[in-house]
Every structure is written in structure tokens, then in C-alpha cells.
Amino acid sequence: MTLTNWAGNIVFGAARVHRPSTVDQVRAVVADARRVRVLGSGHSFNDIADTPSDLVSVAGLPVAPRIDPEAGTVTVAGGVRYGELAAHLDAQGYALHNLGSLPHISVAGAVATATHGSGAALGNLATVVEGIELVTAGGDLVRLARGDAGFPGAVVSLGAIGVVVGITLAVRPSYTIRQYVFEDLPRAVLDERWEQIAGAGYSVSLFTRWAGGTVDQLWLKLADGQEPDGFGATPAGRAMHPIAAMPAESCTEQGGVPGPWHRRLPHFKLDFTPSSGEELQSEFFVARADAVAAFAAVERVRHLVTPVLQISEIRTVAADDLWLSPHHGRDSVALHFTWIKDEARVLPVVAALEESLAHLAPRPHWGKVFHHAPRPERLTDFVALRDRLDPERKFSNAFVERHLTGS
Ligand SMILES: Cc1cc2nc3c(=O)[nH]c(=O)nc-3n(C[C@H](O)[C@H](O)[C@H](O)COP(=O)(O)OP(=O)(O)OC[C@H]3O[C@@H](n4cnc5c(N)ncnc54)[C@H](O)[C@@H]3O)c2cc1C
DSSP: OOOBOTTSSOBOOOSEEEOOSSHHHHHHHHHHOSSEEEEOSSOOSSGGGOOSSEEEEOTTSOOOOEEETTTTEEEEETTOBHHHHHHHHHHTTEEOSOOOSOSOSBHHHHHHTTOOOOOTTOOOGGGGEEEEEEEOTTSOEEEEETTSTTHHHHSSOTTOSOEEEEEEEEOEEOOEEEEEEEEEEEHHHHHHTHHHHHTSSSEEEEEEOSOTTEEEEEEEEEOTTOOOOOTTOEEOSSOOOSSTTSOGGGBOOOTTOOEEGGGTSSSBOTTSOOSOSSOEEEEEEEEGGGHHHHHHHHHHTHHHHGGGEEEEEEEEEOOBOOTTOTTBTSOEEEEEEEEOSOHHHHHHHHHHHHHHHGGGOOEEOTTSOOSOOOOOTTHHHHHHHHHHHOTTOTTOOHHHHHHSOOO
């Protein structure tokens, strides 16, 4: 049977697909393989997980979450989906600091690409990793924890150093979030009050088609004690989907109804198709201080962008120290594009967008559609770590060779 990614634009070329149910089976598969890649939940939009050789899914490993109240951590199988882990944590009175827009993705796969939610003070999902348990090229089990040499390189790994079979994340006491949606934020207000808008909630998202005089929607996810401010936008009179014409039943509850963190921070519910379902995605990060210039750069090519765009989302991500993270050393604004599902039409527009943003040194989301990734500042250190753990580049693939060379 043909195996594709979630979007269906990548048909995996693997000669063999393995679905081990124990860590020992993972070790045996890796030890025997000449070339191997790991597949998470397959939500990336490019060939990052692909290989012509052996592909291993760790979705079948026992989830086995173990909370350590003293350390303030949970340790869980890498293949678990955020939605399942979050429900378990919340039932025990614990929470994660943030979530992406969808709870369907695997923890190890999301962490490997520095997947993020929004929040001016919140790092991406990889920033709360406290430890990883890896099956390395020889089939050995290696544990790395915060403070160990190479740890900041091993967390956002693009799957290039081993199979993450176990992962330890920092947890905090469970908390409540209220979600409010506003429509038609005057476009000029976005530029004038960008920093206040970005900081107007625990997590803030703006949805726009870059057309007309308004930003389509402002989503505020508020913690206890925060009050909603629409900055002149109109409170939505009904539940909204980011693509206003789509039904909102797939979206988490809005209207300021308090609810547990994991039922408000993602935009989409676990048991529904997230986003539009028929799409490609790209995302570029520039310095948060350059946000207004970045909005202008997108608008310079809007005549190209809007015909192939379903919706854009603007979010913020705090700086981190993870070597391959696109937020490394830079508080970031994230410019996300949900495109129509037509690669031939979308790819040239992505190139034009990259060119228009080039003066702001954009960095792409590793798991989405892009042409160019600048050399990460710590690439030499990452390559040294990779060469130590995987000297024969067993975990490499065409994507890794394209984007992580030149050291
Ligand atoms: C509808 C939709 C909405 C999205 N929303 C967001 C969002 O809000 N924010 C955001 O940042 N991104 C978002 N994404 C992108 C998505 O979060 C990333 O592509 C993420 O990497 C997907 O996780 P996955 O488990 O599907 O990983 P895959 O796509 O399966 O794999 C990604 C990478 O991780 C590696 N990997 C997977 N599992 C392991 C493992 N156990 N050990 C070692 N390496 C591993 C793979 O080899 C590959 O290199 C969205 C994607 C979709 C389809």
C-alpha cells in the first residue's frame, strides 16, 4: 500500500516500513539497516522523513507516561501524540507550557522540527525537553539530558542522529485558558500596535489573507487574570474557523468559555481534521522586531500570494538555544501560509516570498514547503555531534544532505 504524508504531496519511497512494538525491536531494525529514517505522524509537508531504504515508525511503542512530581517532568514514548499525552497530564493535574495548532502530531516528530504554538514569552515545543532516549546507529540506547554535552543539538535533530524512543518534558500545574476571537482588525493597527497585540494574551494568533484594509481574525488565548482587548476589531458573533467560510466544529471552544489548557491552546480538536485538510503549508521566521517590515515584504508580493493562499497566520515564538531551531537566539515572528494543494502553482510563489523577505534573514520551518534554508549558526557543532553518534550517516537522507551540508 502506498504510504504518504498527511497532506498527500509526498509519497514515501521506502523499500521497507517497520512498525516495531518494543524498543529492542527498534534497536534490531536500526542495527541491521544500512540507511534508516524515522516517521512520526507524517504531518510534515516535505521529504524530511523520506528515505529510499528503511523507514521506522515508533507509533506502536507502549506510551507509558511517567510523571516525576519532584523533578516536574513527564517521560513518555517518543511516538505519542500530543493530544493523548495532554489528556493524561491534565487528568493528573499537570500541563505543558504550550501546544501547536493541532494535537494530532507526535511529540518526537514535532520536537525534531522545532514545532511551535504562539506566545511572545513561550519557546517552541522543543524548549521544554529535559531529556531524550535515543537508539543510535549501532542499535545502542543512549540517554542525553539537559546539561550534557551536545544536548542542545540533539533535541531539534531533524531525525538525523537516531530514533527518539523516549522523551522527558518539563510539566507545570494544570491551568485554564479562555479563547476569544475578533474579526476585521484594521490593518494599520497591526503595524501601529504590533508589540501590544503580540503580547495581548498567553497566546495570540492573527489570521489574514493579506487583502483589503483589515486582518481577518485575531485569536486571543487568555490565562487567568488577563482581559480581552480587540484593538478595534469586532468580537466574533459566532464560533469561527481560521478560514471563515469553513465550519467551526473542528475548532476548540471560543467565546471566552474557560477550559483546560489542552482544549484551548490548539486551534483544532483531536477527533476532527485540522486546518483545511486539502493544503500545503509554508512558514518563515524573522526577528520579532522586524515584524512590521516582514508584513510589508509579504504585501509586496500579495498579487502572487493571494491567488494560491487559503489563509495566513501570524504568531510569535520566544528565542531559544537549540542549535538547529529556527528560533535560535532570536525572538521571532512566524509568518505562516496555508496554500492551495497545487505544488506547481505554489512553489514559484514560495520562491518569490523568500526573495521578498530575504533582507530580513528569514528562516524556514523545517517541516513545511521551502526552497532555501540559511546555514544554521551552530551547524558545525551539530555536524560534529552527528558524526560522533552516526559516523556513517545512517540517519541521513536527501533533505538532510541538501540543508545540513557546508560545514
Ligand atoms: C494541519 C497541520 C497543522 C500544523 N500546525 C503546526 C503548528 O501549529 N506549528 C508548527 O510549528 N508546525 C505545525 N505543523 C507542522 C508539524 O508540526 C511538523 O511538520 C511536525 O514535525 C510534524 O510532526 P510529525 O510527528 O508528523 O513528524 P514527521 O512529519 O513524521 O517527521 C518530522 C521529522 O521528525 C523526525 N522524527 C519523527 N519521529 C521521530 C523520532 N521518534 N525520533 C527521531 N526523529 C523523529 C522525522 O525523521 C522527520 O525528520 C502542522 C502540520 C499540519 C499538517
